[in-house]
Structure formats: C-alpha cells, structure tokens
Amino acid sequence: xxxxxxxxxxxxxxxxxxxxxxxxxxxxxxxxxxxxxxxxxxxxxxxxxxxxxxxxxxxxxxxxxxxxxxxxxxxxxxxxxxxxxxxxxxxxxxxxxxxxxxxxxxxxxxxxxxxxxxxxxxxxxxxxxxxxxxxxxxxxxxxxxxxxxxxxxxxxxxxxxxxxxxxxxxxxxxxxxxxxxxxxxxxxxxxxxxxxxxxxxxxxxxxxxxxxxxxxxxxxxxxxxxxxxxxxxxxxxxxxxxxxxxxxxxxxxxxxxxxxxxxxxxxxxxxxxxxxxxxxxxxxxxxxxxxxxxxxxxxxxxxxxxxxxxxxxxxxxxxxxxxxxxxxxxxxxxxxxxxxxxxxxxxxxxxxxxxxxxxxxxxxxxxxxxxxxxxxxxxxxxxxxxxxxxxxxxxxxxxxxxxxxxxxxxxxxxxxxxxxxxxxxxxxxxxxxxxxxxxxxxxxxxxxxx
Amino acid sequence: xxxxxxxxxxxxxxxxxxxxxxxxxxxxxxxxxxxxxxxxxxxxxxxxxxxxxxxxxxxxxxxxxxxxxxxxxxxxxxxxxxxxxxxxxxxxxxxxxxxxxxxxxxxxxxxxxxxxxxxxxxxxxxxxxxxxxxxxxxxxxxxxxxxxxxxxxxxxxxxxxxxxxxxxxxxxxxxxxxxxxxxxxxxxxxxxxxxxxxxxxxxxxxxxxxxxxxxxxxxxxxxxxxxxxxxxxxxxxxxxxxxxxxxxxxxxxxxxxxxxxxxxxxxxxxxxxxxxxxxxxxxxxxxxxxxxxxxxxxxxx
Numbered sequence: 126x127x128x129x130x131x132x133x134x135x136x137x138x139x140x141x142x143x144x145x146x147x148x149x150x151x152x153x154x155x156x157x158x159x160x161x162x163x164x165x166x167x168x169x170x171x172x173x174x175x176x177x178x179x180x181x182x183x184x185x186x187x188x189x190x191x192x193x194x195x196x197x198x199x200x201x202x203x204x205x206x207x208x209x210x211x212x213x214x215x216x217x218x219x220x221x222x223x224x225x226x227x228x229x230x231x232x233x234x235x236x237x238x239x240x241x242x243x244x245x246x247x248x249x250x251x252x253x254x255x256x257x258x259x260x261x262x263x264x265x266x267x268x269x270x271x272x273x274x275x276x277x278x279x280x281x282x283x284x285x286x287x288x289x290x291x292x293x294x295x296x297x298x299x300x301x302x303x304x305x306x307x308x309x310x311x312x313x314x315x316x317x318x319x320x321x322x323x324x325x326x327x328x329x330x331x332x333x334x335x336x337x338x339x340x341x342x343x344x345x346x347x348x349x350x351x352x353x354x355x356x357x358x359x360x361x362x363x364x365x366x367x368x369x370x371x372x373x374x375x376x377x378x379x380x381x382x383x384x385x386x387x388x389x390x391x392x393x394x395x396x397x398x399x400x401x402x403x404x405x406x407x408x409x410x411x412x413x414x415x416x417x418x419x420x421x422x423x424x425x426x427x428x429x430x431x432x433x434x435x436x437x438x439x440x441x442x443x444x445x446x447x448x449x450x451x452x453x454x455x456x457x458x459x460x461x462x463x464x465x466x467x468x469x470x471x472x473x474x475x476x477x478x479x480x481x482x483x484x485x486x487x488x489x490x491x492x493x494x495x496x497x498x499x500x501x502x503x504x505x506x507x508x509x510x511x512x513x514x515x516x517x518x519x520x521x522x523x524x525x526x527x528x529x530x531x532x533x534x535x536x537x538x539x540x541x542x543x544x545x546x547x548x549x550x551x552x553x554x555x556x557x558x559x560x561x562x563x564x565x566x567x568x569x570x571x572x573x574x575x
Numbered sequence: 576x577x578x579x580x581x582x583x584x585x586x587x588x589x590x591x592x593x594x595x596x597x598x599x600x601x602x603x604x605x606x607x608x609x610x611x612x613x614x615x616x617x618x619x620x621x622x623x624x625x626x627x628x629x630x631x632x633x634x635x636x637x638x639x640x641x642x643x644x645x646x647x648x649x650x651x652x653x654x655x656x657x658x659x660x661x662x663x664x665x666x667x668x669x670x671x672x673x674x675x676x677x678x679x680x681x682x683x684x685x686x687x688x689x690x691x692x693x694x695x696x697x698x699x700x701x702x703x704x705x706x707x708x709x710x711x712x713x714x715x716x717x718x719x720x721x722x723x724x725x726x727x728x729x730x731x732x733x734x735x736x737x738x739x740x741x742x743x744x745x746x747x748x749x750x751x752x753x754x755x756x757x758x759x760x761x762x763x764x765x766x767x768x769x770x771x772x773x774x775x776x777x778x779x780x781x782x783x784x785x786x787x788x789x790x791x792x793x794x795x796x797x798x799x800x801x802x803x804x805x806x807x808x809x810x811x812x813x814x815x816x817x818x819x820x821x822x823x824x825x826x827x828x829x830x831x832x833x834x835x836x837x838x839x840x841x842x843x844x845x846x847x848x849x850x851x852x853x854x855x856x857x858x859x860x861x862x863x864x865x866x867x868x869x870x871x872x873x874x875x876x
Binding site for chain 1: 620625627628629630631632633709712714736738822823824825826827838841843844845
C-alpha cells in the first residue's frame with residue numbers, strides 16, 4: 126500500500142536530515158562578532174567600487190519618489206557606489222527581514238522595526254551593528270532628540286530596550302492622535318478636544334446630532350492598538366506607559382490602565398464607535414471619516430496627507446493631554462530605524478548612506494512629500510490645515526518627551542495578545558479587568574523567559 | 576510508486592526492483608530535497624525553543640504539550656474541525672443532490688453552462704475569492720442588503736466581525752468553493768455509467784431516489800473518496816481565506832492551525848512552536864487521508 130512506502134521514505138529522510146542538523150538551531154558560529162571595531166571614517170569616494178544593498182519601506186507614492194531621488198543624489202555624488210534597492214511594505218519587511226539578515230548575502234542597510242519583537246531579536250542574534258561610533262562621527266547624538274535615540278537603543282544582548290548601544294536612526298516621525306472634521310463639529314456645536322473628557326463631551330454632542338462620533342475599522346486588529354493606546358496615554362500618562370512597554374515598572378492591571386479599558390469599552394456601549402467595528406476593514410474606517418461620515422478618527426500622522434487631501438482646511442489633528450496637564454501625550458514614535466547589518470563589508474559607506482537619508486536635506490524632502498520628518502528643520506513652514514497641526518504637535522511631544530511607545534513593542538507575542546483582546550473588549554465579551562489581566566499575563570510570561 | 580507486480584518471478588524480482596528504483600529515483604530525489612528534508616528540519620526545530628536567530632534552548636516535547644494546554648492553539652484545531660463540515664461534508668452532500676437531478680437530465684441543453692458556472696469558483700485565485708466575500712459580508716454588503724430587503728434588518732451584522740458567525744461565514748465560502756469541484760467529479764463519474772443501466776432501472780419503475788441509491792451512489796464511491804480527500808485536506812490546512820478575511824479574529828474566533836503556524840513563526844518568533852503545529856498538522860492530514868482512502872473501492876481487491 127502506498128502509505129507504507131511513504132512512511133518508509135519519510136523515515137529515511139528524517140534520519141538523514143537529523144544527522145545533518147544535529148546541533149541546536151541558531152548555534153552556528155559563522156556570524157561576525159559585533160564590535161564597534163577599528164577606525165571609522167566619512168570617506169566614501171576612496172572606498173573603491175561598492176554595491177550597497179538597501180531594504181526600505183518607502184513603497185508608497187510620494188515616499189517612494191523621495192527615496193528614489195535621495196538614492197540618485199547619493200550615487201551622483203559618489204559614482205563609485207551602486208545602490209541595490211529592495212523596497213518592501215511594512216508587513217512584508219516584518220516577516221522577511223530576519224531571514225534576509227540571517228542569510229549569507231545579507232543587505233548592508235535595512236529599515237528595522239523597533240522594540241523587542243524585531244530590533245531586540247535581531248540584536249540578540251548579532252545581526253545588527255552598533256552605530257555609536259558613527260553617531261559621534263556624524264553627530265547623530267546631537268541631531269536627534271534623546272527620546273528618539275532611546276527608541277533605537279538596545280543592550281548588546283537584545284534583552285534591555287532603551288539602554289546600551291545605538292542601532293539606527295530614523296527618517297520620519299509618527300504620532301497617533303485624533304483627526305477631526307471641523308464642519309461636523311460645528312454642526313453638532315462641539316469644540317476641538319484637547320483632553321479625554323473634552324473628547325467624550327464632543328462625541329456625546331456629535332452623537333446627539335445624529336452623526337457617527339468615531340470611525341473605527343478594526344477587522345485586522347492593529348487599529349485597536351491605536352484606539353486603546355490613545356486612551357491609555359491620556360489616562361495613565363507618558364511615564365506609566367513607558368514603564369509598562371519597556372518592562373521597567375508598573376503593571377498592566379494598574380488602575381489607570383483598567384480605567385482606560387473601561388473608557389474604550391463604554392464608547393462602544395454608548396454607540397460612539399462604528400458598529401461591528403471588528404468586521405469593518407481599516408481602510409473602510411478611514412474612508413468613512415474622510416468622506417464626512419464621522420466627526421473623529423484615531424490614527425497616525427502617516428494618514429495626514431490622505432486626510433488633508435480629502436478634507437482640506439476642514440480637517441484637523443489633535444493630541445490629547447492627560448487630566449490636569451497641558452502636555453499632549455500619545456503613542457507614536459519614529460519611523461523604522463535605518464540600521465546596518467553586521468555582515469556589511471563596507472560599514473563606512475553604509476553609515477554615509479544612513480546619514481544621507483536622515484540628514485536635514487532628506488528631512489525637508491520627506492516633509493514636502495507629505496510625510497512627517499523625525500526632526501523638522503528649523504524654519505520649515507508646513508502646509509495649512511492638517512500638516513500644520515501635525516508638525517506643531519510633533520514639536521511639542523518631542524520637546525516634552527511625552528511620546529509613548531507602541532504597545533506591541535512590549536513582548537514578542539504582545540501584538541497578538543492586544544489585538545485580539547481589544548476586539549473582545551470592544552465587543553463587550555470581556556471585562557476591562559480581564560482585558561488588563563490578559564495583557565499582564567503576556568508581559569509576565571515574557572519577563573520569565575528573559 | 577512503481578513496485579514489482581504480484582506476478583513477477585522470484586528470479587527476476589531483484590533486478591526488476593532495482594530497475595523500478597531507477598525509474599523512481601528522479602521523483603524520489605525531488606521529494607527528499609523539497610519535502611523530506613524540510614519536514615525533518617521541522618521535526619527537529621519543533622523540539623526547541625527558538626526565535627529563529629539566537630541559539631535555541633532544548634524544549635523536549637513541551638511545544639507539543641502546549642498544543643493540549645494552550646487554549647488558543649487547541650481551539651485552532653477545533654476550528655479546523657468545524658471547517659471540515661463546511662468544506663467537505665456540505666459540498667459533497669449538496670453536489671450529490673445536484674448530481675441526482677442533473678444525471679436525470681444529462682442531455683439537457685445548457686447543462687455545460689451550468690457546469691462551467693458551478694466550477695468557476697475553483698479557477699479564481701483564492702485571494703480574489705476571499706476579497707470578494709469580504710465585500711459581500713461587510714456591514715453594507717450584499718448579504719445584509721438582501722436581509723434588509725426581505726425585512727430581516729434585525730439580523731444584519733458584520734458577519735466576519737461577529738464572534739459567533741465569523742467561522743461559519745468563512746466556512747460557507749469553502750462550501751461555495753467546494754460544490755463545483757465535487758459536482759464536476761461526480762458528473763464525470765455518472766457519465767461513465769452505461770446509460771442502459773439507467774434505462775433498465777426506469778423500465779423497472781425506479782424513481783429518482785431509488786435510481787440514485789441503487790445505481791449512482793455505488794458507482795460514485797471512488798469519486799466521493801477523491802472529493803472527500805481533497806476537501807477535507809483543504810479544510811484542515813486552510814490558510815488563505817482566514818488570512819485575507821479575518822486574520823484569525825475577532826478575538827481568536829477564527830484561528831486555524833496553518834494560520835497559527837505562520838503567526839508563531841513570522842510574527843511571534845516562536846519557531847519551535849510553529850514547527851510543532853506544522854508537524855501535528857501534517858500528521859493529521861496524513862492520517863485523515865489514509866482513513867478516507869480505506870473506503871476506496873480499489874482496495875477491496
């Protein structure tokens with residue numbers, strides 16, 4: 126019978142392959158040691174013919190054009206350098222970058238996501254080169270605010286975040302805040318909110334006027350992180366959330382986080398959120414807002430250009446301040462870090478390229494294409510409307526260091542845990558207490574395994 | 576696989592089996608390189624706790640016991656069981672019913688058009704199918720519009736965002752996909768039955784049910800086994816529909832083993848756990864296909 130033969134063949138295959146791989150996975154020691162070695166230099170022209178392989182996530186429209194232009198200007202300046210560009214979407218880079226870095230012809234420069242699941246894992250696998258020496262050489266340590274540098278910093282074993290070596294610098298900035306439609310607010314007699322209670326008061330008025338208060342499409346789960354994160358930051362404050370995400374203090378079951386979960390759940394119960402949000406696609410949620418179907422929409426500044434184009438000067442962006450404070454506080458961060466692989470044979474050239482795509486000229490180009498720059502060059506005048514609000518709040522949260530990290534950075538499994546639990550919470554299937562207990566259980570498991 | 580037949584003489588047996596092996600060798604090498612080795616690697620990885628990069632730590636069988644203890648992982652296998660009903664049992668039953676009707680009117684004009692239409696879902700890329708159904712199930716999609724039209728506005732919902740209905744909603748897509756495949760298989764089986772058998776039965780006064788039970792069903796045993804094998808395997812290893820429609824949500828109400836393996840390996844960086852899921856999934860599929868093929872009439876000798 127067929128099945129018998131199959132079994133025999135499989136058995137042979139298993140024995141053979143086990144013989145080949147009879148050592149712990151990942152223990153091969155062919156990776157170069159991570160050391161900020163020898164002398165670093167700004168010299169690119171003298172490096173001879175170099176091909177630089179670069180992985181980035183600027184795949185969309187204007188961002189893509191800007192990146193292409195930056196690359197061309199770099200190779201025009203240094204004709205000895207050829208850039209091999211691999212552009213991937215964020216979702217693709219999240220699933221494939223690790224394999225690429227671990228391969229025999231790893232890229233030289235990559236855009237790596239921050240936090241434990243990505244950068245932490247890569248650092249612990251010795252796949253990224255510490256850049257502190259280049260940071261001093263190019264002055265990144267003074268160009269970028271301390272809060273931004275911390276997000277790209279890890280201990281050399283990849284186990285402690287925001288302490289240790291610098292592994293990259295970022296080109297763009299991101300804040301998750303509340304977009305609003307001025308016309309609909311005026312119609313409902315509501316004002317632009319700057320605190321959570323003001324937002325709730327405004328949503329009540331909007332609801333009373335027969336307009337959907339907050340557009341929320343959460344079928345893919347990740348918008349739930351933004352929705353909950355905005356409420357949590359405005360409830361618990363920046364320091365508490367930072368402590369939770371970096372694992373340096375506090376518990377997810379603390380009162381403030383329970384209160385945040387209670388608030389979000391009550392919004393669903395009050396009918397402030399798109400009904401059946403778990404079955405509405407994120408893009409559909411955004412489109413409902415940009416077409417005037419809802420007064421508010423919680424999302425990141427990467428949607429600024431889309432909202433600005435659709436609503437013009439009717440569109441606005443606000444970041445809430447915690448109770449009793451005037452410091453706008455929200456989740457957000459910086460774009461994926463431009464980092465260097467340990468495998469790169471031309472670190473000087475790679476570093477020059479990283480500096481090239483993150484210096485003031487590059488930031489200006491990014492702003493002009495509708496993105497938010499990590500560091501907005503002094504004297505830049507943003508377009509009126511949404512971009513003005515976005516740049517204004519970005520400068521404020523950076524000055525106050527009140528940006529809280531994305532919650533899914535917490536552990537390697539946190540993305541799954543929080544996305545599915547926000548869906549349960551909003552659908553009234555679990556209590557706010559059970560919600561926070563699930564998050565704490567995930568954090569505990571990760572801490573125990575470290 | 577080529578083996579020496581039962582009639583081979585003992586003297587030539589050895590030579591013939593070497594010859595057989597030579598014929599099989601190319602296929603066998605491909606099989607070992609692209610299936611055997613990765614499978615063995617997965618088995619090996621499944622015994623470790625590994626993030627994919629740093630040095631792994633020995634985990635023994637803990638990745639396998641987690642399949643029993645971890646509620647999320649266990650329920651993903653239960654969901655696959657539910658999908659078997661929608662992907663396999665329902666399509667085979669529906670297609671058998673349609674076959675009973677269509678086989679009576681096999682010379683009907685336009686039957687080819689129906690057959691093509693019913694088979695159409697099979698030739699459309701599954702991502703396209705899934706995206707289409709996301710629109711159909713959406714809060715203002717076709718299903719809810721129809722319900723409102725007939726006065727059932729109170730039962731409308733975001734079908735894929737509902738904790739109770741998301742899994743059956745995905746299952747129904749599978750049913751819709753499977754019916755065409757099963758029907759084409761069964762109709763080809765029916766067409767190989769001598770039409771005189773049907774005529775004789777009708778002369779004896781057999782109605783549509785008797786005819787179906789006495790002639791069509793027994794003759795289709797082989798096709799039913801093939802249809803069940805394909806659809807049950809399809810149900811257990813389903814990934815694409817879930818990935819595009821719900822990503823396992825809402826909550827964890829539509830997770831399936833293949834999606835969990837993907838998520839563990841590439842998103843949560845638990846390669847050992849992912850490998851254990853994949854190994855169990857493979858074993859389950861092998862077991863199910865062996866059991867189903869027990870009913871193949873050819874094995875009766």
